Amino acid sequence: MFKKILFPTDFSGCSVKITDFAIKFALNNHSELIFFHVLDDENNDAAIDYSQFKNEVEIKLDDLEKKEELTHIKDVKSLKWDIVSVSGTSAAEEIVKYVEDESNGIDLILMPTHSKGGIRRFLIGSTAEKVVRHSQVPVLTINTNKYSAK
Secondary structure (H helix, E strand, O other): OEEEEEEEEOOOOHHHHOOOHHHHHHHOOOOOOEEEEEOOOOOOOOOOOHHHHHHHHHHHHHHHHHHHHHHHHHHHHOEEEEEEEEEOOHHHHHHHHHOHHHHHHOEEEEEEEEOHHHHHHHHHHHHHHHHHHHOOOOOEEEEEOOOOOO
């Protein structure tokens, strides 16, 4: 159904917490999974070494493969995935811009939410909310505070 799924991540505990969900979702839909990270120009974020994250993804895939009988997910190693990093001042704008570029072929955004509320959300709005409002493709949001890996 979905050929290519974009999974925006800031590599915080909240988004890493649902990485396994994103992997399972992509496998169940026979989709390619793109982990998408925005380096913050305003805070002069330095380039990140993604090797540790790549290792974590490989470990998750190995674990899923070992649990194949329980998860009913076949061909775990067939998952096509990549990490894309861009620079910008607004994560939401960069996500939407990446998706709008049809050459990237994204047809779903799987978006972690951090459930921050109150005055902070009122003043600046959440990244997920901005992406939902402006995305040209469907956005599936996952509340990281309510999700528990199974």
